Amino acid sequence: MKKDRCIAIVLAAGKGKRMGSETQKQYLLLKGKPMIYYSLDTFQKCELIDEIILVAGAGDEEYCQREIVEKYRFSKVVSVIPGGRERYHSVANGLHAITACDYVFIHDGARPFLTRDIIERSYVSVKKYQACVVGMRVKDTIKVVDSQSFAVDTPDRSALWLIQTPQVFSYDLIRKAYDLLLEQGDEACVTDDAMVAELLLGTKVRLVEGSYQNIKVTTPEDLKIAEVFCPQA
Numbered sequence: 001m002k003k004d005r006c007i008a009i010v011l012a013a014g015k016g017k018r019m020g021s022e023t024q025k026q027y028l029l030l031k032g033k034p035m036i037y038y039s040l041d042t043f044q045k046c047e048l049i050d051e052i053i054l055v056a057g058a059g060d061e062e063y064c065q066r067e068i069v070e071k072y073r074f075s076k077v078v079s080v081i082p083g084g085r086e087r088y089h090s091v092a093n094g095l096h097a098i099t100a101c102d103y104v105f106i107h108d109g110a111r112p113f114l115t116r117d118i119i120e121r122s123y124v125s126v127k128k129y130q131a132c133v134v135g136m137r138v139k140d141t142i143k144v145v146d147s148q149s150f151a152v153d154t155p156d157r158s159a160l161w162l163i164q165t166p167q168v169f170s171y172d173l174i175r176k177a178y179d180l181l182l183e184q185g186d187e188a189c190v191t192d193d194a195m196v197a198e199l200l201l202g203t204k205v206r207l208v209e210g211s212y213q214n215i216k217v218t219t220p221e222d223l224k225i226a227e228v229f230c231p232q233a
Contacts (some may be wrong), residue, residue, distance in 0.1 A: 003204060004102040005050050006123065008043045008076075008166070009094035012036050012064065012109035013057045013083025023201050024057060026109040028223065028225050031230045037072055037229070038112035049105065050162040051078045053097050055090045058082040088190055092178045101171040103127075106193050108165045113213045113229055125208045130170040133194045134210035135161040164210045167193040176202050 007059040012026040026036040054077050056064040074104045077098050083090035093108055098104065100170045103126050107114060118134055119183045125132040138160045174193065177200040181190065190196050196201035213224060213229050 004127070006048050006103045006105065007098055007171075008049050008052045008105040008107060009055060009091065010036070010039060010043070010052060010107050010109050011083070011087065011090050011094070012060075013055050013068075013087075013090045014162055024060075026175060027036045028217075030112060030223075030226055032070075034068060034225070035112050036068060036109040039107055039109060039114045040068070040074050040077070041072070042116060042119070043105070044074050046116050048119060048123050049076060052076045053078065053094045055079045055083045055094045056080055088178070088181065088196065091193060092182055094103050095171075095175050095178055098171065101144045103168060104171045104174060105166040105168050106174075108216055110217045111165055111214055112217065112226060113211065114166070114217065115211065115214075118208075118210050118214065119166070120165055125206050126168040126170065129204070129206040130173055131168075131194070131197050131203050132206040132208045133167040133192070134162070134164045134208050134214065136212055136214075138162055139177050161207055163192060163194070164214045164216070168195065169193070171203065173203065174199065177203070
């Protein structure tokens with residue numbers, strides 16, 4: 001039986017303004033290695049993943065190739081390409097860099113605690129549903145507020161999930177959705193890849209359990225939490 005061809009797109013083009021550091025967050029050291037090292041290492045070691053496309057900040061391609069890909073011998077990274085102005089531009093660039101693929105795993109480089117189990121669960125789900133995203137059920141009560149910050153609704157938290165990455169799709173499906181998005185111009189208001197598939201194609205997206213440790217490191221406080229979660233590399 002032919003093995004499905006799976007490619008990971010790892011996004012490392014974010015500005016990281018909320019981190020308050022001159023160094024972009026995905027390059028900050030975490031237990032002695034750049035934060036992005038950890039998710040790349042997980043994809044590298046997982047036999048389900050055939051290749052990795054690394055989407056770097058514009059102008060950072062040479063740095064990423066030399067100081068990350070070559071230094072840590074990530075042989076599955078076949079391309080280091082520049083990102084775009086917004087996240088969805090960077091994802092589109094990654095999708096356009098793929099020539100042949102069955103399934104694509106889109107992952108934020110600022111989420112260092114990706115695991116093999118998460119990849120495997122996502123793969124099982126995407127083969128059945130063609131579109132899935134990793135997430136976890138919320139633990140806290142959520143309030144919907146108005147423009148003056150007064151609570152107007154309290155949704156049932158049993159129906160609410162915190163969305164993470166990877167977000168995994170049939171390549172043909174998500175490529176078509178992104179191509180349609182780009183045709184609409186540069187005013188798109190989308191916050192994740194699932195939203196692109198939902199809005200442009202009407203796709204039903206399956207939720208897959210991730211991990212409460214699969215955090216996105218966005219602020220200095222997140223970095224302190226990551227130091228606790230991170231094993232010695």
